[in-house]
Amino acid sequence: MTTVNGLPAHILLVHAIVVLLPLSALLLVLSSVWPKARGKLAAPNAVLAVLALILVPITTNAGEWLERRVPRTQLLRDHTELGDTALWVAIPVAVLALVVWWRQRENATVTDKNDVGAVEDNAAVATAVRRKTYLAPASTKVTTVIAVVAVLVAGATLYDVYRIGDSGAQASWQGKFSENAAPRGTR
Template identity: 60%
Template sequence: MSTLNGLPAHILLVHAIVVLVPLAALLLVLSIARPSLRERLAGPNAVLSLVVLALVPVTTSAGEWLQSRVGSTETVRKHAEQGDTALYVVIPLAAMALVVWWRGREADALIERPGGGGGGVATLTRTYLAPTTRVVTTVVAVLAVLAAVAAVYDVYLIGDSGAAATWQDSFSSTPLPDAPQGG
């Protein structure tokens, strides 16, 4: 992908990444921290995380296209190298979003069936991610929070290096003589 509406696609796609990765991370943490929200958030967040996972390679590819058309500076190279790390933090973020969603589905699949003798008999469907096990729940929660923090921090670092590559030494700290005066 090269341009959208005459602008480099990378600079437009980056905005989606900068908004959607932290949003997916926040929804993941909320799904872990608030079981009451998990049912409503886990499914949409799993879909959102997969969309983000698909957007990252498209964005980095558009960035490579743009890199070959701007001056090669140290800040541009640094940004490109950091941009290549995005996939490595978005994969765990998406994986944890899927695990949280799937565990919720498995927990919902634990059904109560009426049994003989006047009492109910719990019947378990086959589960793979131990939705009722406290130890597994704790491990999943810790891994999910780590994945969320790593993804947000990496996007911050990539964005900071991209801003430096774009704007460093590109503007004046004082207004230009013919610039409109404003507050």
């Protein structure tokens, strides 16, 4: 993807990354530390995190296209090098969001089995009893480890997105505006 409506695609796509990736990281923390939020947010955040992950290489590819069409500066080189790190924070956000969602799904199955009670011929009980869990959905130790890792990953993600965005703004705008307002004249 090179241009959208006459504008470089990178400058449009980057807005999606700047919003969706930090939002997904924050929702990851919320859903990993708060059980009520986990039930409501785990699945939508898994979708959001995967979408952000897919958008990162599309956005960096569009940025590389744009890089070849603007004057080369040290600020631009710094931005493009930092931009390549976005994938390395988007991957853990997506993986952890999928883990939190999968554990929530497994936990719901275990909970459904326990809620049914003594009704032995119920199809839900038979399904829940046969379904094997893989990510220890009832383990508070695993939940704690995931929550701690999620907080660390989210912090790294927010910091990385900030650094990339700041370097892009510096590359785009440094020395290209006046500290004084332009005189208002006739158009």
